[in-house]
Amino acid sequence: MPEQPEMTIQGWGPGSSRVATVADAGEGAEETGGGLELTRDPELPLPKAARRHLARELGWTPRATPPVAVGEIRLAPSRLPDDVRAALAGLLGEEHVRTDRESRLRRAGGKSYLDLLRRRGGDASDAPDAVALPGSTAETAVLLALCSERDVVVVPFGGGTSVVGGLAGVDPDDRPSLSVDLSRMASVSDVDVASSLVTVGPGMRGPALEEALAEHGLTLGHLPQSFEFATVGGYAATRSAGQASTGVGRFDDLVAGLTLATPSGVLELGHPPASAAGPDLLGLALGSEGALGVITEVRLRVRPRPRTAVYEGWSFRTWEDGLAGLQRLARHDLLPDVVRLSDPEETRANLLNAGGAGARLLRGALRARGRAEGCLLVVGWEGLPPLVRARRRAAVGVLREHGAARVGRRVGESWRRHRFAAPYLRDRLMDAGLLVETLETAATWSALPAVYDAVRRALRESLGAPGRQPLVMSHVSHGYATGASLYVTVLADRDDGLPLQQWLGAKRAATDALLAAGGTLTHHHAVGADHRPWLEREVGPLGVDVLRAVKQRLDPRGVCNPGVLLPD
């Protein structure tokens, strides 16, 4: 099993600053040029042009706002009762129950902007009182029964990459909390090549999984931005989507079955290939975010590694043209496997931020086509060569009809190389006094323009002030026949006095606006603590009550991740 480095406490990436190389197994990389070197330059300085542009646009004064030293982070003493600790040690082994400072700090919260603000400011009040590392479904089930009996809150920990407060650990009754780290359950078993099925431990991360699958000529192909650190259990618990989900499907679509350990027992769910035996209980476990129990095993639908991969850039004149083109592709089932349409703000920022030969090339290509402005579209097709050719040819016809101009493969390849880089950049931007966060939603093709307008207006109104304007950049990241997702990145001059409140206000305004315009509460980030207040807007009070009834049956004492999903 490949090494799985722990993430740094106050930001993104491994604790050390080494540059890792992972086999980019989801993309037929062997056939198209080898492994993918991840850009992990710990400095990642912005190009001067980008820095000037941001300072001017945002009214931002670049300044050094580094995090406090890790040693200065405040951490309260562990409140785990001694006898519970002893019982856990008896169950799991002494070395798998930890209350040391570093273990607790590394599992404090996730990686949202709010999480990072807290950790950078020295606040770890959301740290668990202890960390337990079960090694099996059976151990996890006993652990959950024990915690339920002894009123200890359980927060499952996979990659720790939540950006919606999924690891908040907040409990209305303020009980002691235990982080259940699943890194010991991180292997692949039951490889059934004929049935395209493998069984995977919840703690397994993407790179290790792809490496194991590659030995069988297989790939999962689930490539979210958090790919290097997020785990299979986390993907399932949050209904994740990856950058190639338009083609391979959302993570939901890739789960053929799973095991959910709960305080009331163990559920084995899912019956591939398909069953009509009553309501879909597997769909209740997907997206349960630890609030119903701990996912201890996932059966995944895999596929042969693609024989070819074609990535390229196109440029639309306007956002409206781009949406119309994608909608037409979607309607006729012609969407490429990867679809990523940036609005004018994001296109411009990408051009400014990109350094090196690739960016110069892109800028030149766009100018040559009279598209210094416009909307960049990155598309990718993977699979069997003749089908990739036929699908690409049909799609290209539609793109051209909607006025798109081809800007070439280098743009596509450049995007692939930097596909996991954004969270690293965020740390550097925060160091320099910026607010930087993302949010995402989805809407039908008909509602999407209104949702786009509403979110941008809300963010601008909330974060704007005389001489200060946020930069709001958006892209469509996943297409469906019925609509698309919208991913929004916002940059603003940080309010160093009340940074949490600054973002909480903006997030509230944006969420109210996108829901009112017909967007979904989240397309792939889940509910966590941050979206809890709005869950009822999406599923209705009776829907929330149904979820409560399920939780009551499985977790009667409410010890399973009480801080997320369900409103208080």
Next chain:
Amino acid sequence: MPEQPEMTIQGWGPGSSRVATVADAGEGAEETGGGLELTRDPELPLPKAARRHLARELGWTPRATPPVAVGEIRLAPSRLPDDVRAALAGLLGEEHVRTDRESRLRRAGGKSYLDLLRRRGGDASDAPDAVALPGSTAETAVLLALCSERDVVVVPFGGGTSVVGGLAGVDPDDRPSLSVDLSRMASVSDVDVASSLVTVGPGMRGPALEEALAEHGLTLGHLPQSFEFATVGGYAATRSAGQASTGVGRFDDLVAGLTLATPSGVLELGHPPASAAGPDLLGLALGSEGALGVITEVRLRVRPRPRTAVYEGWSFRTWEDGLAGLQRLARHDLLPDVVRLSDPEETRANLLNAGGAGARLLRGALRARGRAEGCLLVVGWEGLPPLVRARRRAAVGVLREHGAARVGRRVGESWRRHRFAAPYLRDRLMDAGLLVETLETAATWSALPAVYDAVRRALRESLGAPGRQPLVMSHVSHGYATGASLYVTVLADRDDGLPLQQWLGAKRAATDALLAAGGTLTHHHAVGADHRPWLEREVGPLGVDVLRAVKQRLDPRGVCNPGVLLPD
């Protein structure tokens, strides 16, 4: 709205014997030769060769065993309390509450072999005490609250085509029962062409829906054998699959949202295109079979009518070759939109049963290729011509590698023409003293051969006796990357003394066998009353408890279709 004729009480098809023509809107019929004339010859005599073959194989003596006259069917007086009847009439209008004999008989049970045996024998003890026809979600919600308060059991009625006892209406407390007929809620609204979404009333049938969609150049493409009579609400409530589901997806995949009226209120579920906001509540309503409430509206994902359709027949030397070929196609995402592989028994029977020029042609074609024996594969591709061509070319390569020989388009077209004919034939076979029933399951590609063997063995052992052997015919009807469905038709000499017991014993043996071998309890027929005893085998006792908890919240008095889904 097109006329929706009611089905005959003791068999399949409309009460009258007229021959109807429906636009075969799901198949781009306009481009490929016009509407589909349904074969509804009320006699449908078996060809002599088939009759002789069956008599010899089964030890069957052809004999006239007609149903009792409809007038002789026994029906107990309605037990609906007068004041409940009056309240319902006040709510819905006098003409929408019915207790007359014909209304009750037409909504007694479904169309399983067991249902038909009962109705043909004069037994209608499962008939509802009354029939109500609500016209809206609001009326349905009030009706459900009233029935809950007054302890009246509610059985939703769509097309009445259940083959698993989905309309059994059995109540452990023997309360009066009300059939809630949804035929007044049968229109299309909110046609959003850009988002490929339409909203449809639950009582709408396939032909009327396809006709309405065709006006917008759209199709749903859901074509189960019950297409002429089954309704959208029924499809959703039973997690239906259609003959083209390999291509367009199961009905689950086509539902973007729905409204579920329950005794505790109304749920609005589903947020297209996709949401990660918690567990999937829409998936709880799909497959709920009336046990959680009544589906009063369905939002469907539709698509442009296909520009071309290619259907053709192929022949494999053996069942094993056929399965290996399909598995390989599935693994590489090359499955055609329609895939139907018959085993040797079914292939032989199809050849014997088919009359007319088409059958002669097929027999000739097979003999010419040395395939008088073998396994017939019917495949169909639909969509944009260049993609159909590319997909077909890639698939044909795989088929040939697995030894398949092409037998031409006439076979494919003949299958399309007769695709809804089997249930009509069943009535005639029952008239002549035969047991005739189907069952279905699904399994991973690895488990499928064992499931196939197990089901056949169980049926043969249960229904065989010296000089009497059942004919067990199977086909794969839907392919997935992870496995396939298996659809089994069984014919045997009927035990005229204990016909119900004869089939109940065989069904029990077959179900035990297929579950033990790794099959799912049902692939697309749902649970109903008939599969209830085995639900716990599939979802586990805790899974059943979760469903009970959901039901308790939505239907605390247990009035919603108590005879189905959940074991007592």
